[in-house]
Amino acid sequence: MAPRIAVLGCGYWGSNHIRTLKSLGALVAVSDANPARAEGFAVEQDCLAIAPDELFARDDVDAIVMALPPQFHAAAAIRAVENGKDVLVEKPIALTVADAERAVQAAHDHDRIFMTGHVLRFHPAFEKLKSLIDNGDLGEVKYIHSHRLGLGKFHTENDALWDLAPHDLSMILAITGSFPTEIRGEGAALLDHLSDFAHLHMRFPNGLRSHLFTSRLNPYRERRLTVVGTKAMAVFDDVEPWERKLAVYRHAVWQDSGQWAFTANEPSYVAVEQGMPLTRELQHFIHCIETREAPRTSGEEAISVLRILTAGTVLHD
Secondary structure, rough: OOOOOEEEEEOOHHHHHHHHHHOOEEEEEEEOOOOOHHHHHHHOOEEEHHHHHHHHOOOOOOOOEEOOHHHHHHHHHHHHOOOOEEEEEEOOOOOOHHHHHHHHHHHHHHOEEEEEHHHHHHHHHHHHHHHHHHOOOOOOEEEEEEEEEEEEEOOOOOOHHHHHHHHHHHHHHHHHHHOEEEEEEEEEOOOOHHHHHHHHEOOOOOOOOEEEEEEOOEEEEEEEEEOOOOOOOOOOOOEOHHHOOOEOOOOEEEOOOOOEEEEOOOOOOOOOOOOHHHHHHHHHHHHHHHHHHOOOOOHHHHHHHHHHHHHHOOOOO
């Protein structure tokens, strides 16, 4: 029998978790500070509606997916693991490194699964990109840059960096396998005191460099991760259709009589198995609950992401 999972937080992203868990046969309950909202989903999905204060001690709930405003994640996660529940906490798992560390430590102390909702780690195109890198198809990775741009969403607690960058930072950390030695952030606030544009520049121990650009005031959508290696370059572009989401460019660059020369080749598109990242993420969560394996997107990774965000945050008057 599948683990019995409840979703705490029935907002936009919580509703996606609710419907996906229902399709996987693992949804047992929904919970929200707005009882009418929870009851609506409970009727729609034929599951229980449980008040938040009652959810944590329920014996008929094995695990909780938390899709709350981030300032509430850490306290809710600690309460859940102390009551014997495994948790999947949406990003960011807290607004401070200290709160995140307390939540992850509580999960360790109570032998509970703590997984973070870095959903793009489960995107088939990223998984394929990661395998190309691990197999040496791109050569030595020298540079990674990511652009995550669009219009909205606007939050009262999160700026563009904290809202949009965690997914890309999770992918960059997975590729590099290390924490950056240098972090520098630049931001611009147009609407209020929170950055609407943000650049993050990083250097890693082996000399690899990376930059990340996020914006929530951009006229077009861009969801692109580019990896530059010594043999080839690869681009994961989530705006493209499935057959063009992962492109490999085998450009050649060399020196001729002291001058640099190059040939630019057309991209080759890598076949990628189609699949919804959220479905694959929740399947992994269920697998971790059943096997007690450590999640691919662990609490420790989430803490690393928060450390980078904190170091790169630019305050505005």
